[in-house]
Amino acid sequence: MKKRSKWQTIGTVLGETNINEFFFSLKNYQAKKGDIVATETNVPDGNGKIISVTVWGKIMSIDCSNEWFPRQAAQELANEDIDIRDTILPTTRDELICKVSILGYTKNNEDKLKLLPLVYPVKPAASVDYPNSNDVEKLLISDLNSKHPIYIGSLLARESVEIKIDADNLVSRHVLITGMSGSGKTVMVRRIISELMQKMFPMLIYDIHGDYLGFVQKNKQMFPNNKVKLFYPNLSIKSEDKEIIYTLIEKLGKPLTEPQNDYLNSLINKVKYEESSLIKYINKLITQSKDYIKDRNSKTKGASSGMGHIKAATMFVVNRSLGQVVKKLVSMEQTNFRHRKKMANLKFEQLPDAGTEPEKIISKGQLSILYLKGYETLPASAIVSILSESLFKHRQEVEEEIPPFLTIIEEAHNFIPSRTENKDNLPSVETIRKLITEGRKFGTGLMIVSQRPARLDETIVSQCNSHISFRIKNQKDQKFVRDTSETFDAEDTKQLPALANGQGVISGQVVNFSLPVQIKFDEQLLNTDIGNENFISTVEKWDDKETVKLRKKFAKDFSSISESNQRRPH
Amino acid sequence: MNNNLFLNYINSAINGSKVVQANFLNVLDKVSKTVIKICNHENLIINLDYTPSTSWPTYKNKTVAFVDGGLDKTPMPSSAPLTIRAGSYIVNKAANEQLFKVNNSKIVDLFDPDNELYDFIDDDSFEDMMLNKKKDAARIICEAATLVNHIQSGKKYDFCFLHGPIQAILTPFTQQGFPPFTQLATEDFIPFINGKKDKERKKRRMTPEDRHFIKVYLECIKFIKKSPFPIYGVVETAVSAAYTKNLLYNFKNKGHISSKDYKETIDTINKYRITDSNLFEIILKRNQALKPIEIQKQFYGNKLIQRSMWDEVIEQYPKIFMGYVKATDNQSPIRIETLNYPKNLIKDFGYILCVSRLLPNYGYLAGLAVVDRFVKISNFMSKASRNYRSTHLLKQAINNKDQNTVSLALKILSKKNRAWINRPTKRRK
Numbered sequence: 001m002k003k004r005s006k007w008q009t010i011g012t013v014l015g016e017t018n019i020n021e022f023f024f025s026l027k028n029y030q031a032k033k034g035d036i037v038a039t040e041t042n043v044p045d046g047n048g049k050i051i052s053v054t055v056w057g058k059i060m061s062i063d064c065s066n067e068w069f070p071r072q073a074a075q076e077l078a079n080e081d082i083d084i085r086d087t088i089l090p091t092t093r094d095e096l097i098c099k100v101s102i103l104g105y106t107k108n109n110e111d112k113l114k115l116l117p118l119v120y121p122v123k124p125a126a127s128v129d130y131p132n133s134n135d136v137e138k139l140l141i142s143d144l145n146s147k148h149p150i151y152i153g154s155l156l157a158r159e160s161v162e163i164k165i166d167a168d169n170l171v172s173r174h175v176l177i178t179g180m181s182g183s184g185k186t187v188m189v190r191r192i193i194s195e196l197m198q199k200m201f202p203m204l205i206y207d208i209h210g211d212y213l214g215f216v217q218k219n220k221q222m223f224p225n226n227k228v229k230l231f232y233p234n235l236s237i238k239s240e241d242k243e244i245i246y247t248l249i250e251k252l253g254k255p256l257t258e259p260q261n262d263y264l265n266s267l268i269n270k271v272k273y274e275e276s277s278l279i280k281y282i283n284k285l286i287t288q289s290k291d292y293i294k295d296r297n298s299k300t301k302g303a304s305s306g307m308g309h310i311k312a313a314t315m316f317v318v319n320r321s322l323g324q325v326v327k328k329l330v331s332m333e334q335t336n337f338r339h340r341k342k343m344a345n346l347k348f349e350q351l352p353d354a355g356t357e358p359e360k361i362i363s364k365g366q367l368s369i370l371y372l373k374g375y376e377t378l379p380a381s382a383i384v385s386i387l388s389e390s391l392f393k394h395r396q397e398v399e400e401e402i403p404p405f406l407t408i409i410e411e412a413h414n415f416i417p418s419r420t421e422n423k424d425n426l427p428s429v430e431t432i433r434k435l436i437t438e439g440r441k442f443g444t445g446l447m448i449v450s451q452r453p454a455r456l457d458e459t460i461v462s463q464c465n466s467h468i469s470f471r472i473k474n475q476k477d478q479k480f481v482r483d484t485s486e487t488f489d490a491e492d493t494k495q496l497p498a499l500a501n502g503q504g505v506i507s508g509q510v511v512n513f514s515l516p517v518q519i520k521f522d523e524q525l526l527n528t529d530i531g532n533e534n535f536i537s538t539v540e541k542w543d544d545k546e547t548v549k550l551r552k553k554f555a556k557d558f559s560s561i562s563e564s565n566q567r568r569p570h
Numbered sequence: 571m572n573n574n575l576f577l578n579y580i581n582s583a584i585n586g587s588k589v590v591q592a593n594f595l596n597v598l599d600k601v602s603k604t605v606i607k608i609c610n611h612e613n614l615i616i617n618l619d620y621t622p623s624t625s626w627p628t629y630k631n632k633t634v635a636f637v638d639g640g641l642d643k644t645p646m647p648s649s650a651p652l653t654i655r656a657g658s659y660i661v662n663k664a665a666n667e668q669l670f671k672v673n674n675s676k677i678v679d680l681f682d683p684d685n686e687l688y689d690f691i692d693d694d695s696f697e698d699m700m701l702n703k704k705k706d707a708a709r710i711i712c713e714a715a716t717l718v719n720h721i722q723s724g725k726k727y728d729f730c731f732l733h734g735p736i737q738a739i740l741t742p743f744t745q746q747g748f749p750p751f752t753q754l755a756t757e758d759f760i761p762f763i764n765g766k767k768d769k770e771r772k773k774r775r776m777t778p779e780d781r782h783f784i785k786v787y788l789e790c791i792k793f794i795k796k797s798p799f800p801i802y803g804v805v806e807t808a809v810s811a812a813y814t815k816n817l818l819y820n821f822k823n824k825g826h827i828s829s830k831d832y833k834e835t836i837d838t839i840n841k842y843r844i845t846d847s848n849l850f851e852i853i854l855k856r857n858q859a860l861k862p863i864e865i866q867k868q869f870y871g872n873k874l875i876q877r878s879m880w881d882e883v884i885e886q887y888p889k890i891f892m893g894y895v896k897a898t899d900n901q902s903p904i905r906i907e908t909l910n911y912p913k914n915l916i917k918d919f920g921y922i923l924c925v926s927r928l929l930p931n932y933g934y935l936a937g938l939a940v941v942d943r944f945v946k947i948s949n950f951m952s953k954a955s956r957n958y959r960s961t962h963l964l965k966q967a968i969n970n971k972d973q974n975t976v977s978l979a980l981k982i983l984s985k986k987n988r989a990w991i992n993r994p995t996k997r998r999k
Contacts (some may be wrong), residue, residue, distance in 0.1 A: 070939070086626035
């Protein structure tokens with residue numbers, strides 16, 4: 001490549017260099033942190049020849065100093081309210097020193113850019129150039145050999161450089177997306193989904209907040225060739241998953257003692273599971289248990305049911321606990337229903353049985369969104385576990401009833417919490433561990449999205465080959481990202497707390513090297529029904545309902561009655 | 571024995587030093603009290619107004635040049651490289667002007683008979699001392715020539731400040747055998763000397779006397795004296811007592827003190843090496859200044875510092891005006907020199923105070939600190955120059971193929987002061 005002559009020279013390499021980094025003096029305002037720059041050097045080619053190569057690097061930091069502006073002058077300016085622009089102090093002699101992390105070198109005489117590791121230091125005093133946007137784009141995509149690059153945004157430091165990531169690695173080798181709330185995670189996921197939809201790649205999203213409902217709204221308009229399905233959970237389980245009831249009772253109901261567990265066990269064994277709704281089944285258990293209690297309290301002392309050896313109190317406790325579980329599940333279903341009702345113009349469907357009709361959830365060109373709003377962690381985890389497991393089995397089977405697909409898990413810390421969170425027995429943890437370790441073989445990629453990376457299961461995170469991180473202020477989370485991602489540049493992680501909305505650092509197998517990027521914001525994919533949580537406006541427009549108005553009106557009268565009442569109670 | 575020596579040493583510091591220092595402070599206190607009285611009597615102390623937030627906006631549109639010279643005296647036994655440059659920092663913030671400019675520069679080898687700076691005189695007496703004088707004279711003349719450049723440029727400066735005295739002491743350059751500048755260098759330093767046109771310039775060949783430092787510098791000084799804008803030389807640390815001595819001399823001439831008292835006081839000042847810095851450090855408070863007094867720089871009182879063949883020329887040097895400004899409590903006052911008495915003393919000194927207070931701890935004109943950094947010959951330059959010269963010497967020696975020559979070259983290159991590191995020691999295990 002003989003293009004260097006067309007590139008603009010922006011600085012000069014300083015005296016001491018090595019094969020990993022160099023420093024250069026930058027002309028004022030000619031480059032920014034994160035920019036890709038190039039310099040020329042000679043390297044031995046291993047055959048006794050010396051070849052001229054282009055060394056590529058990324059500006060990791062820029063230090064600015066004005067040696068001729070002494071600290072004590074600053075002190076006087078501040079103390080005496082002096083404007084430096086009025087004084088004789090020089091303001092044009094800033095010295096800008098850039099630290100450049102070397103990405104590698106490309107041979108000058110080859111048209112195709114192949115980035116090779118630098119084995120000989122760059123030349124001190126060499127000029128540093130600012131390559132054209134097109135050349136930088138070529139470099140960024142060069143080594144990936146990507147057949148399916150997807151556009152996600154631009155280089156943070158240079159808007160004209162488009163960033164594309166490798167879709168093949170993205171859908172098979174698992175991605176972790178982290179960042180604070182509002183930092184741009186969902187924007188990123190929406191961007192990836194949009195691109196993969198163009199490629200008709202099937203996806204399943206576990207959506208807790210309804211962040212992806214915009215796809216449903218804009219389905220026909222933006223993705224006419226795709227199907228977007230919106231599901232709500234169906235709390236049905238297969239008979240072999242019946243064990244999950246123990247966990248539900250343990251987590252949602254009152255913890256049971258050993259004898260109580262024994263009773264529950266015999267109850268479950270006695271009552272046939274008909275693979276209908278889970279709530280119906282638990283209600284059946286309650287009815288059956290009531291019968292047993294009656295029998296236990298009858299003259300036969302439980303002889304007819306064979307439960308005579310169990311204390312009545314034990315039965316009562318189990319019954320109460322089952323009642324609590326049902327009550328909570330019904331409440332969650334109703335909450336989810338209320339949220340769905342608010343979005344009456346969206347068509348929600350009950351989640352089909354993944355065991356028997358997986359194609360209704362995963363099929364070519366289809367995006368399936370499972371709307372989990374209103375569900376507590378445990379039932380949501382159970383739903384995720386059962387559905388994922390079931391779909392994965394279909395991919396494992398020889399028949400391959402469904403195509404490869406990508407699962408997106410939002411608010412992943414709820415489903416795959418770290419061991420330190422003491423929630424190890426959430427059913428989804430084991431399922432996702434299995435998926436992430438074996439998924440690559442079967443084309444079931446995972447995209448894990450979380451605002452609290454430090455609370456994620458370490459085993460699962462370590463299997464994510466690509467990381468995309470947005471703004472992170474929490475120090476524990478920053479440390480976690482640093483420690484778990486081998487591909488993150490140390491300097492990149494330093495800037496995580498200072499990133500703006502939609503700005504992130506992307507690293508791993510989807511890119512050539514760690515890159516700070518500005519994600520393209522797909523505004524049209526926002527869900528307009530949910531709104532912007534503008535509660536102040538809601539209160540400003542608030543008007544009490546009629547019943548509340550009446551209550552308030554009579555409250556004063558009743559209050560005066562009770563105040564007048566001075567008699568002692570009988 | 572060592573213990574005794576140490577004991578005596580400490581004893582001397584505790585007891586002897588105490589007496590000596592108490593005596594010095596006592597003398598300093600008495601001299602300063604007397605000088606304060608004289609200053610007050612002569613109404614020399616002025617209070618300057620320091621209101622920077624209101625002053626700076628009015629100074630914003632002033633065009634000011636700060637001038638300094640930089641010198642590299644790379645010591646080499648085999649050659650005498652000399653690099654000098656004098657440059658300016660020209661600033662006018664209202665006009666958005668911040669210009670850094672090298673006005674004069676010279677790169678020569680003083681051992682080279684054809685060097686373009688000095689005529690070559692084959693005289694090996696006091697070689698090192700003469701070399702240093704040549705270098706100093708070259709720096710002084712480059713700085714003066716820069717002031718000449720600014721005057722000639724026709725630019726309307728409000729002030730021009732030189733880092734150093736406005737008129738240097740000439741005595742070191744009066745020594746017999748001090749070489750004249752070359753014709754080329756002289757014309758460079760004082761381009762006005764032969765008229766403006768090149769043709770006229772070629773007609774006149776200057777004599778070695780005309781090209782001698784004392785004469786060339788005099789031409790510069792005369793030219794600077796006629797400057798349409800005020801030019802001040804600013805000295806960071808005064809190592810002499812010129813102001814005090816001249817003050818006493820004037821006072822004696824007026825008959826306010828007897829010749830005997832004058833002589834004894836001058837003797838005391840000389841004996842105790844009391845400087846203006848010592849005295850005015852005590853006398854002046856922050857934001858105070860001493861009005862300039864007229865001083866014949868090359869004389870103490872009425873006596874020429876050292877007589878020489880250049881006396882007649884030296885007597886033609888104009889008197890200077892010397893004052894002091896104290897900008898900070900942390901440092902000694904700075905010495906201000908000018909060839910003409912300031913037309914707007916309070917305003918000019920007020921400006922000097924403001925610029926000096928931009929370095930509130932150092933109390934020196936910030937613009938001169940800036941230009942000092944600008945013209946300084948950086949280490950990397952002198953180091954590179956030294957390396958090339960050493961390599962060259964060694965190559966020449968090796969080409970000679972004589973082992974003794976190579977050995978000599980190596981010795982020359984490694985010539986250093988006696989160092990402890992070379993002393994014989996026991997062999998290390």
